[in-house]
Amino acid sequence: MKEGNIMKRKLINIFSIIALVAVTMSLVSCYASKPGTLKQLVGTYELTKYTYSNTSQSTSDAEANDQIKQQGIKAYLVIKDDGTGYYAYKSDTVALRVEAIKIKYVYDEEETNKVKEISFTNGQETSSKDIPGCGYETLGLYFKLFKKTLNQSHPAVFNKKVSTSVTYTKVSSKSDLSYVEKKMGKLPDILAFELNGLTGNYLLSYDNQNLYEYYIISLDAQTMKASVNYRLRTSTENVKVENQTFTVEYKKGETENYLEIKIGEYTLIRRQGQNGQFVNVLDYKFSEYTNYYNKDSRSVSEIINSYN
Numbered sequence: 001m002k003e004g005n006i007m008k009r010k011l012i013n014i015f016s017i018i019a020l021v022a023v024t025m026s027l028v029s030c031y032a033s034k035p036g037t038l039k040q041l042v043g044t045y046e047l048t049k050y051t052y053s054n055t056s057q058s059t060s061d062a063e064a065n066d067q068i069k070q071q072g073i074k075a076y077l078v079i080k081d082d083g084t085g086y087y088a089y090k091s092d093t094v095a096l097r098v099e100a101i102k103i104k105y106v107y108d109e110e111e112t113n114k115v116k117e118i119s120f121t122n123g124q125e126t127s128s129k130d131i132p133g134c135g136y137e138t139l140g141l142y143f144k145l146f147k148k149t150l151n152q153s154h155p156a157v158f159n160k161k162v163s164t165s166v167t168y169t170k171v172s173s174k175s176d177l178s179y180v181e182k183k184m185g186k187l188p189d190i191l192a193f194e195l196n197g198l199t200g201n202y203l204l205s206y207d208n209q210n211l212y213e214y215y216i217i218s219l220d221a222q223t224m225k226a227s228v229n230y231r232l233r234t235s236t237e238n239v240k241v242e243n244q245t246f247t248v249e250y251k252k253g254e255t256e257n258y259l260e261i262k263i264g265e266y267t268l269i270r271r272q273g274q275n276g277q278f279v280n281v282l283d284y285k286f287s288e289y290t291n292y293y294n295k296d297s298r299s300v301s302e303i304i305n306s307y308n
Helices: 002-028 067-071 178-184 300-305
Strands: 043-054 074-079 084-090 097-107 115-121 136-143 148-154 162-172 200-207 212-220 225-232 239-252 257-263 266-272 278-286 289-296
Touching: 043 067, 043 148, 074 178, 084 178, 136 162, 200 300, 212 289, 212 300, 225 300
Parallel strands: none
Antiparallel strands: 043 074, 043 162, 074 084, 084 097, 097 115, 115 136, 136 148, 148 162, 200 212, 200 289, 212 225, 225 239, 239 257, 257 266, 266 278, 278 289
16 A cells, blocks of 8 residues: 555656646747758748737637738748858838848757757847747758748747747748749848847946936948937037947957947947847946947937936
């Protein structure tokens, strides 16, 4: 009887561990897997499935969850064999954009010559759940003889309300943008990977010397021009300096990589964080003090008015 209870407790513990592992796995992500070689992987993939459902909402109709149809989405993922590629996206509400991406290939433990998973990023500190290809995304390979797909699902389990699923289907062996241009028309200019998401307004959030009422740095990565708006705490004058050329240099450090931005005598640092994504903060270092600038979604006039 005593041995039976011990065995029962052991079985309960084993099943608890198995259940915990299963829950943990499902909370992260899952995908169907059938690995393929890097040569098979290289090419152009079309987003053929993107579903989004919220269990807290009454709608469960598959057509209502079909985001490609609902939002008029057209997207392509281009994969090269050198750890780089492109992501093209447009929808009814988002203008066509094409971004350089970085790709990581994860090889299978058993078939070591085959890739089982890829992860890619456009370098921006945003969630891939907002828009496919935005931020950081992981996809599993499911390669059959006549159909090759990349897929990923985030199920709704326990307290999680939202579930998403994406599938990309290989449509061309081209690893340049020729197929994408054929399908989407003339493509916009493509920035270097390190410049993705750099354009915008950056508001001084920490002033070591407490000199400024506000200080706004506006960067345009397309024109490589910057403007500055500021007001000293000792003055009521709003100062504006426009059309300043800035340069960038990507640097690899011992502990981290970063983008060095030079505007006149100023040197700003854009640090590269986890998974190759750049943080939405610029820091300015000069001698004994450091200033930090957070990216701000408001317009320059909206920011200034908030101080009046």
